[in-house]
Amino acid sequence: MLGLFKAKKKTAPIKVLIVDDEPDLVSTVEYRLKFAACHTVTASNGQEGLERAAAEKPDLILLDTNMPVMDGHEMLGRLRADPALQRIPVIMLTARCESRDVAAASAYGVSDYVTKPFDFAELMAKIQSILKDRRSQ
Numbered sequence: 001m002l003g004l005f006k007a008k009k010k011t012a013p014i015k016v017l018i019v020d021d022e023p024d025l026v027s028t029v030e031y032r033l034k035f036a037a038c039h040t041v042t043a044s045n046g047q048e049g050l051e052r053a054a055a056e057k058p059d060l061i062l063l064d065t066n067m068p069v070m071d072g073h074e075m076l077g078r079l080r081a082d083p084a085l086q087r088i089p090v091i092m093l094t095a096r097c098e099s100r101d102v103a104a105a106s107a108y109g110v111s112d113y114v115t116k117p118f119d120f121a122e123l124m125a126k127i128q129s130i131l132k133d134r135r136s137q
Contacts, residue, residue: 013037013038013039014037014060014131015038015039015056015058015059016039016058016059017040017041017042017053017058017060018030018041018043018062019045019046019061019063019064020044020063020064021044021045021066021068025116029093032120032124045067046071046072046074047075049061050070050079053079053085054082054084054085059089060088060090060111061079061088061089061090061091062090062093063090063093064094065095065101065105066094072105073104077108079108080109090108091112093114094114095116097115
């Protein structure tokens with residue numbers, strides 16, 4: 001009977017950093033992730049994304065390729081070069097779908113590559129799968 005009164009272990013919400021310069025896409029993804037009980041942080045370019053990643057230590061990053069100031073590939077390279085940030089899973093979320101773009105992202109060890117337009121349910125399934133795999137390691 002005492003087991004009924006034990007506090008259930010609370011798990012922290014998943015923290016997702018969205019790095020994209022398209023405000024409408026960011027707000028839509030942010031809204032959907034919050035609806036799925038995720039905490040979101042946003043950045044509108046790669047430089048800001050690196051700063052937010054360092055400050056927030058997200059569980060996962062959704063990263064666009066084409067952005068001002070610093071593009072997604074440069075951010076990804078710097079992220080992977082930083083020992084404190086290099087293990088954060090990254091899903092590229094971009095309109096660029098040429099094989100050289102996918103190969104460049106793969107060289108940095110991205111967890112997945114999703115092209116715009118995308119199905120949000122599929123994106124959520126990928127996020128959950130990546131985080132489940134990461135937690136079981």
